[in-house]
Amino acid sequence: MRRLDLIDQLEKKIETVYGQKCAAFELVEDFFSDHHGIPKRITSRTIKRKILREINLDEKQLWLSDKKSALRSFILHISVMCLLLFSFGFGYRKNKINVDIILDAWGTNCFEFYEILKSKFQLKKKRVGVIGNFSRELRQIEPLKIQKNLSIIFDRAVAGKLLRTHWNNWWFFFLQSRASGSDIHRLVMELCLEIARHSSEIQAFNGDILLSGNDNGYSPLRYWIYRSDGIKKVILIQNGGRVGLNMHYNSYTHCDVFFGWSKHRVTNFLSIDCPKVIISGSLRLSKFLETQKPGPRSNSIDILFIEQIYRCHTKEHKIFLKFLKHMVRYAKERPELKVKYSGRFEPKPDKGSLKNIDSVLTGSPIKRVNDRGVEGSYKHILDTNVVVSYDSSIRLEALAMGKAVLTCNDQGREGSTTGVWDYVLAICDPMFAVESDKYQVFKSKLDFLLSKSNSAVVSYAKEKLVQSYCWDKKLMAGKLIEDKVLNILG
Secondary structure, eight states: HHHHHHHHHHHHHHHHHHHHHHHHHHHHHHHHHHOOOHHHHHHHHHHHHHHHHHHTTTTTSSSSSSOOOHHHHHHHHHHHHHHHHHHHOOOOOOEEEEOOOOEEETTTTTTHHHHHHHHHHHHOOOOOEEESSSSGGGGGGSEEEEEESSSSOHHHHHHHHHHHHHHHHHHHHHHHHHHHHHOOHHHHHHHHHHHHHHHHHTEEEEOEEESSSOGGGGOOHHHHHHHHTTTEEEEEESSSOOTTTTGGGGBSSSSSSSEEEOOHHHHHHHHOOSSSEOOOOOHHHHHHHHTSSSOOOOOOEEEEEOOOOOOOOOOOHHHHHHHHHHHHHHHHTTSSSSSSEEEEESSSSSSHHHHHHHHHHSSOOOOOEEEEEHHHHHHHTTTTTEESSSSOOOHHHHHHHHHHHEEEOOOOTTTTTSSOOOOTTTOOOGEEOOSSSOOOHHHHHHHHHOGGHHHHHHHHHHHHHHHHOOOOOOHHHHHHHHHHHHHHHH
């Protein structure tokens, strides 16, 4: 099945669920339109994004489930109203600060997405505002104005309006929950908190441009809140491969300008709403390659297995461990090969997962190389013949570096959770994917990719995949993004 067919299949599934409960959803859309001025299309698309989260069986269903409890619903309502009441009494209300651009400090690695613009901001004396919980990560940018994205206390005016609108509507929406078979009241509370959070964080600044590397964090509602508060352009930089079509955070993204890895990568954003998509390649990889000397590499590593940390009870972790065990067995059978395991730095890794991984690797011939951040992985990939991974975005970047990549997932494209897993490589060429849990299949694919006698075929396939799923190697994302953003800023 072609990838676009899979996307179409997923959209139909979402629309089916939406259609089954459309009366309740339309009531919610009317309510938020009448009381908050939010366009019905924005609320509708936000609900569909949440539907995808719910129908993905890897996620525990929260409001789409038919299990309803009046007591649990009432406690949730009281908790949200108390939070709004506390914010109304003790929340902040500051005068807006005029800035030229607002940066979204969404994570610990956010600075690397704005570093290219740091000197230009200072040279052009651009005033920079920051929202987000990780604002201290951007302290190197000056002059800087910070407004923290507080998740437990909101702007007083925002909290007051939400409190007046929703304090007495619990019973009404609980009745809708009973009638529709889904927890509509919980959905409404989720929307309230999203309004409270994003309306509060943007209140601190008057600015025309918002730039973020958190490309999969911009729901229709978040985008509309920013635009209705005076932001004229929301600019997003893609920070990962977006390899899972069934991930809600890859879906219904809204922005004005989007810097994407490649044309095919952008189409993995289900129903993206963006008038200007610019293909830039991976900013992180582009910055790394600029620091490397040109010329042939040693290729001293035969196989590099990429680590991925999931919660230990999840399906993903079990699949990852299965193929890691295959890798250990293969390394024992081929002692002449140099096989390494590339650890990835995680701020808060799942301890159960790490323990399971340790138990598989302990005593094996596979050598660990632990990296803080992806740059360490890039260095090892440059010296590797074959990269083996479950579903890491780094597969695409490895392709851009001219490496053979083997994707391992025994669920099958139509046997995964929602039937729409994006294999990135398998859809283009099956020689680059293992879709069976059989060790002999895994072994045969690796033997093929490592075989010098098949080098011509592998080179052809790699080039084919790079053309289809990656970007122009001559494209330097950093320079392109810098020029485009500064041109928008003026």
